[in-house]
Amino acid sequence: MTFTKNRLYIGIAVVIVVLILLWLIFRESPVVVETAKAIRGQLLVTVDGEGKTRFRDKVTVNAPVSGKISRIRINEGDFIPKDYMITDIDPNPPTTRPPSETENRLNPYAQKVYAPISGRVLRIFEKSERILQAGTPIIEVGNPNTVEIVIDVLSTEAAQIHAGSAALILNESSAEPTKARVRIVEPQAFTKVSALGVEEQRVNIVTEFLTKEINFGDNYRVDVRIIVWQSNDVLKIPSSALFRNGEKWNVFVLESGKARRREVKIGHQNSSESEVLEGLTEGETVILHPPNQLADGASAAAQ
Amino acid sequence: MFRAKILENSRKIIDESPKRDKIAGKILTTKIKKEAIFIVRGVSKVYQMGEVEVHALRSVDLDLYEGELAVLLGASGSGKSTLLNIIGGLDVPTSGEVIFRDHNLTKANDAQLTEFRRDHVGFVFQFYNLIPSLTALENVQLITEIAAKPMKAEDALEMVGLKERLHHFPAQLSGGEQQRVAIARAVAKQPDVLLCDEPTGALDYKTGKIVLEVIERVNRELGTTTAVITHNAPIARMADRVIHIGSGRIVSIESNAKKASPADLVW
Amino acid sequence: MNALNKKLFRDFWHLRGQIIATALVVACGIASFVSMRSTYDSLLKTQQNYYSAYRFADVFAHLKRAPESLKPQIEKIPGVAAVNTRVVSEVTLNLPNMSEPAQGKIVSIPPVQAATLNDLHFLRGRYIRADRSEEVIISGAFAEANGFQPDDSLEAIINGRWRKLTIVGVALSPEYIYEIRAGDIFPDNRRFGILWMNRPSVAAAFQMEGAFNDVSLTLAPGASDSAVIENLDRLLENYGGTGSYGRADQQSHRFISNEFSQLEVQGTFLPAIFLGVTAFLLHLVLSRLVSTQREQIGLLKAFGYTNFDIGLHFLQLAFAAVSGGAVLGVLLGMYLGSAMTNLYGDYFHFPVLQYNAGWFVILISFVISFGAAALGAFSAVLKAVGLPPAEAMRPEPPARFTAGFLEKAGLQKYLSANHRIVLRNLSRQPIKAALSIIGISLAAALLFTGFYFFDAVNKIIEIQFEQVIRDDVNVVFYQPRPGRTRYDLANLPGVVKVEVFRSVPARLRFGHRSRRVGLIGAESQSDLRRIIDKNGKVFNLPPEGVVLSKSLADVLEIEKGDKLTVEVLEGSRPVREIEVTATIDELMGMNAYLDIHALNRLMNEDDVISGAYLSVDSLKRDKLYSRLKQMPSVAGVGLPAVTLEGFNKTFGQTIGTFTFILVSFASVIIFGVVYNGARISLSERGRELASLRVLGFTQREIAVILLGEQAVLTLLAIPFGYFFGFVICLLSNNLVDTEILRLPIVFTRRTFIITFIVTVLAAIVSGLMVVWRLRNLDLIEVLKTRE
Secondary structure, X not given: OHHHHHHHHHHHHHHHHHHHHHHHHHOOOOEEEEEEEOEEEEEEEEEEEEEEEEEXXXXXXXXXXXXXXXXXXXXXXXXXXXXXXXXXXXXXXXXXXXXXXXXHHHXXXXXXXXXXXXXXXXXXXXXXXXXXXXXXXXXXXXXXXXXXXXXXXXXXXXXXXXXXXXXXXXXXXXXXXXXXXXXXXXXXXXXXXXXXXXXXXXXXXXXXXXXXXXXXXOOOEEEEEEEEEEEEEEEEEEHHHOXXXXXXXXXXXXXXXXXXXXXEEEEEEOOOEEEEEEOOOOOOEEEXXXXXXXXXXXXXXXX | OHHHHHHHHHHHHXXXXXXXXXXXXXXXXXXXXXXXXXXXXXXXXXXXXXXXXXXXXXXXXXXXXXXOEEEEEOOOOOOHXXXXXXXXXXXXXXXEEEEEOOEEHHHOOHHXXXXXXXXXXXXXXXXXXXXXXXXXXXXXXXHHOOOOOOOOHXXXXXXXXXXXXXXXXXXXXXXXXXXXXXXXXXXXXXXXXXXXXXXXXXXXHHHHHHHHHHXXXXXXXXXXXXXXXXXOHHHHHHOOEEEEEEOOEEEEEEEOOOOOOHHHOOO | OOHHHHHHHHHHHHOHHHHHHHHHHHHHHHHXXXXXXXXXXXXXXXXXXXXXXXXXXXXXXXXXXXXXHHXXXXXXXXXXXXEEEEOEXXXXXXXXXXXXXXXXXXXXXXXXXXXXXXXXXXXXXXXXXXXXXXXXXXXXXXXXXXXXXXXXXXXXXXXXXXXXXXXXXXXXOHHHOEOOOOOOOOOOOOOEEEEXXXXXXHHHHOOOOOEEEEEEEEEOOOOOHXXXXXXXXXXXXXXXXXXXXXXXXXXXXHHHHHHHHHHHHHHHHHHXXXXXXXXXHHHHHHHHHHHHOHXXXXXXXXXXXXXXXXXXXXXXXXXXXXXXXXXXXXXXXHHHHHHHHHHHHHHEOXXXXXXOOOHHHHHHHHHHHHHXXXXXXXXXXXXXXXXXXXXXXXXXXXXXXXXXXXXXXXXXXXXXXXXXXXHHHHHHOHHHHXXXXXXXXXXXXXXXXXXXXXXHHHHHHHHHHHHHEOOOEEEEEEEEXXXXXXXXXXXXXXXXXXXXXXXXEEEEEEOOEEEEEEEEEEOOOOOXXXXXOOOOOEEOOXXXXXXXXXXXHHHHOOOOOOEEEEEEOOOOOOEEEEEEEEXXXXXXXXXXEEEHHHHHHHOOOOOEEEEEEEEEXXXXXXXXXXXXXOOOOEEEEEOHHHHHHHHHHXXXXXXXXXXHHHHHHHHHHHHHHHHHHHHHHHHHHHHHHHHHHHHOOOHHHHHHHHHHHHHHHHHHHHHHHHHHHHHHHHHHOOOOXXXXXXXXXXXXXXXXXXXXXXXXXXXXXXXXXXXXXXXXXXXXXXXXXXX
């Protein structure tokens, strides 16, 4: 009697163990994935490029007459007001005696050279006293308050940009991008060889800061983002969640521990985010950079 | 070295035997008596069996004579097997001496004892101890192949009446037949000494008699010194001498004036 | 034949089941020994012959540009035997029927065929003609993967212009036995190949007339390569030398050497396991035999057989048991060895790959088999020899049973009688039980280790191709480009995201240790290419300082916080001390990372990049490829997905075969141990079991008693198997060249379960074979025997 009962218990125990083992083997461990939620927020589509700053009010002061120019006492970076006397030129320098500094000053016939605008001295072409011809550049002055950025973009991209388009200027030193606005889209395209060695048609875009910015000098290299489309309330997901299925966009949605493939309709995109028009609701979790082995219905877990 | 002596001695006996008829027993028996092939002095044996210490032999003295048929008689546990084993060089006494002809067996090492057994001794055991994976013939050949001057294995088996059963395995032989093979095996090497430990112990009456006849015949025809252990008293009548053993000691030794033939024995 | 030998044969036949089981284990051990050693020997010999016949160089160096007139100065360096200067460059290839851009390494060869270093072995076709600048010879694996034949053509961007090249020959070179692009770990033979071209036209194409940018040289006998390397570096410093290196660091040679050392170790370690188990099995079988034949042994001794005769008799049985297995093992090993060598031939391209199982290997196989036999037979033979004949013929005293731990714990009331018998028997012979457990656990450990290997590789792939590499395409430029190139890349069709990098060759020094690596300047907060440690944790580069792979830090013996001396081997060749801000335990490579801006500052250069990682809309992929093919500034295009696909296809093929062999071998061990153990138990306790049958126990119940013992041993062995397997995995991790990659410690549930299942199944099958024998238990006969 005891034998049969024992045998029964043992038999049941064995069957249970076998079933557990089978379940353990065939149950797949969930694939670990990176996820993000579909959220509503701002999406910016931008045309990006590298731009250069320049002072709009920038003047090169040339020698009005030929003659001997006095030594220039100011330095690069100095701030000079309008009508400041930069230097003077003696059209008839005495040739017999060596010129002396004080002489020119007191020379009533020496032509005075004045700063036409106030601004920072950007460049001094030649500091020391010498003989020069009329028209030779002496100094370059620029008004830092009038700093603007020039960026060239592909002519195809320029079509989306118009005067007044918002722009963001990035600089290594400042954490927050500085706001700017497109002033002009130059009408004339020009040919340029890109950094990749390809000839392209490009258009210059000039943007200006919204506020007086004095942190940017002349001829600085900055990264520019010109906003061509913007919305403050779109449903968006990281672009790395998207993949193609034929011509359609798909994503994997993580729901109840399973990855489900879904077709989505995508609107505007930038390199990080994409606008979802159809297929997802706010708060749903999508899988970023979905691994190749992920199949519809596979179990998955967020990192 | 031993061999030369054996031949010499057997010739002696053969030469002597016709004289037996001429002279009335005594002198010759004395002559035979003086040729002690084994001298056992003060032999004791103690051994461990599991956790028990057994005193199998207590200071035994014994002489065995050339050519005699001796029966060691005693109850089970009396020490007779132990004594036989020690005489045959299968076991070493805890104390005492055993001398075979001129050689002290107790001082011999394992290799020397092995050589002694190989060259001089034939054994017959109660439970036959045949190699089960060899045929009757092969079992005998096993021994003749390492013997110096054996008879042919077939002849030994014929001598025990098993000519028809040469190629049978022990499993195919009856108890008596197996024991006869064991005897054939023991005598095939033509040993100086034949030691039989309860040869009929596992056999029925009729078969036992046949086996004893073989033993007797070998002793008579080949002159082999034979010692037979038994607990069965009637068997002792076929011996030249009967050595009574009890509790590890020799109780008494008697001689049979007239040896009975195995056919006449009843037990 | 004498009677004792007849007994030997008949005993052998009687024990044939157990002997076959043991012989199979021997066969597996010898097969693994012969196959691996002979493959190793064949490959080594082939490699050595190839290197010497085709003059494989000893030292290699790359530089920016030096005039040919420098060559005599190189030749004058003490220890240098022969010098070969070349012009070498990577180019983008446009192959027919392939939208993806491919890459070619153009290597110059003399216009007239002459014996040079790193010489070519022709498979097909002919040498180039001096007057035809468009003729090329291509490398073998590349030709095979694409089906190229002489007279086919392909296109390459050479110096900004598309050139059509005609293939006139297909060849192999000792420099590219493993045909792999620098920086890759797995070859992509469809998309990478070597193109040997006439030197004048290569020089003309890359403006290197009268100059060279690549040097290889052979050493004079007895010369030290480190001295030559130092001298050569000094000489090339002014010409943009990026640091010379010896064979050990040469890409192709390195992979092969790594493979060889693995073969060598596995070929020692695996057979050792099998032969150890063999010794154990023989010990079991022979000990039992000696016990059962106790009285026969006594008898033989009684009749004058010497100890030597008897010892030899049993030893001969052991040898006979083993020789059959050894012969089978050698044959199997030769078959497997030749198959293995052929398999290697798919990866390592030798002109002739000859498999030869040397006599020496075969001889050693027999020697070690007999050695194992002697080891196993040792104690049994000793026991047989030591039995005094009188004692031997006495019956064995009954086995001593005392109160074991079971009784002391009072647990016996929970078990039925048969279970108690099983457990008491086990505790009575603890050594035999322990050895059985070890035997089975070794088999389980073998399975565990084998499956772990798959898990480890899968994990590496997963981390590398899902966590670290998430770009679809990556590009490298010939020359460093200005930072704004990132925007031009973003404008290419299909490009969604661009992340840039800067990389420069540098020598890193700490104390007296140094290492030549590629310094990588990466973007912090990257998404496409990340720095991940072996646990999958993401690492963000700090703005200052250098971050090293732990393997590199260990080689340099440097720690976090120490100052590393960085000697850049490009551009202005600045030398700076930089603090090591962290070390990361990565899975692959020996890397040094900096923030890209920090690297630019280090190089005293503006915003400059060496290449970029791109994520691409797959719909526009072909358009992108076609644009990339036309870009003269692009030196190479990497496609991680394609590389991975190639790897999976090849690796997937080997997994199946490997698993089969692994499971078979492990099963053989388990079968051997369980079958022999059960058969011996049956022999030992046959009488006891028959008595139980007579008393009324059913067939099944005594089967439980007999097999219950084996079942308990098997189940106990499994956790030990996991443990041993774990230890073996840890130890063998050091075998793999840790500079190339490091196997992660990852044990999946699947590995544990499969090990369990295979072990248990093998044990069950073996047990059933013994039970089948049980049916034939002749009750009466067994009861009759005295023992």
